[in-house]
C-alpha cells in the first residue's frame with residue numbers, strides 16, 4: 001500500500017512510499033482511511049522540529065475511515081463501521097495522570113502519526129479503545145476534523161470555567177480557535193474572536209459559526225475596547241489560540257480582574273510578556289494540551305446533537321500523492337483545514 005512517511009531524522013525525508021499492508025494484532029482493527037487532516041504537528045515532523053517523532057513512521061494523526069478487518073479479541077466493532085480515531089495509540093495506564101483519566105499527560109503516551117504509524121496511508125491498524133463511532137449524518141471529511149474538536153472540548157469544557165452568559169475572548173481564528181468558538185457557543189457563552197489582516201476569510205467563517213463579535217486587529221493596537229463590548233470590566237475568559245506573543249498581550253489587557261487565561265496555542269520559542277498583569281489583575285493562567293477519551297466523547301456528542309459545524313472548516317482536499325500542495329497551503333496560513341485522501345473517493 002501507499003503511505004506518506006518520514007523516513008529518517010533531519011529536515012525533509014518525507015515521501016510517499018510503498019510498504020506492506022499492516023495486519024491487526026490482538027485488540028486492534030484494520031481501518032481503511034477515508035480522509036486525514038494536515039496539522040501543524042505534521043509540518044513540524046517534516047522539518048524535524050518534533051522530537052517525539054520516531055521515524056521511519058507514517059504521518060497523519062487526524063483521520064477517519066471504515067473498519068475492514070477485526071483482530072483477535074475485538075468485540076465492540078464490526079467490519080463496515082464508520083469510525084474516527086483518538087490519537088493516543090497507547091499510554092501506561094498506571095501513572096497518576098492515566099489513573100485520573102488525564103492520559104494526554106502520560107509520559108509513556110504513544111501517538112499515531114508520530115511515534116507509531118498514522119493515517120496518511122490506505123490502511124492503518126488501530127487499538128479498539130481508540131475508536132469512536134462517527135454519527136451517521138457526518139461526512140468523512142468532517143470525521144477527519146474530530147481531533148481538533150476534541151482539543152477544543154478539552155480546553156473549553158474541562159480546563160476552563162466557561163458557564164452560560166459569560167464573555168469569552170478567543171485570539172486566533174484557526175481550526176482550533178473556530179472549534180473553541182463553537183464549543184463555547186454550545187455552552188451559551190458570548191464570544192468575541194480576533195484575528196489579524198491575514199485572517200479576514202477565517203473571521204467570516206467565525207461570523208457564520210455564531211461569534212457575537214469578529215474583530216480584525218492590527219498587531220500594534222491593543223484591545224481597550226473589549227470592556228465596551230462586554231459592557232463591563234472586560235472578558236471573563238480568554239483562549240489564546242494563535243501562539244503569537246501579541247495575542248497574549250491582548251488577552252491580558254482584555255481580561256477583567258480575576259479573569260481566566262487559557263493558553264491553547266504553542267509559540268515554539270520563549271516569548272516576552274507583561275507578567276505583572278497576572279499579579280495586578282489576579283488572572284488565573286492555565287495551559288491546555290491535547291485531549292483524553294472523555295473529551296472525545298463530549299466532542300462526538302456535540303456533533304451528534306449538531307451543535308457544531310465542521311464542514312465550514314474544510315478548505316480543500318488532495319490525493320495522498322499531492323501532499324506537498326496541501327502542506328504548502330497549510331504552512332502559508334491560507335484557509336483552514338486541508339485533507340488528504342489515500343484512495344479515490
Ligand SMILES: [Zn+2]
Pocket residue numbers: 039040041061062147148
Ligand atoms: Zn492535530
Ligand SMILES: [Zn+2]
Pocket residue numbers: 091092093094095096097098099106107108
Ligand atoms: Zn500513564
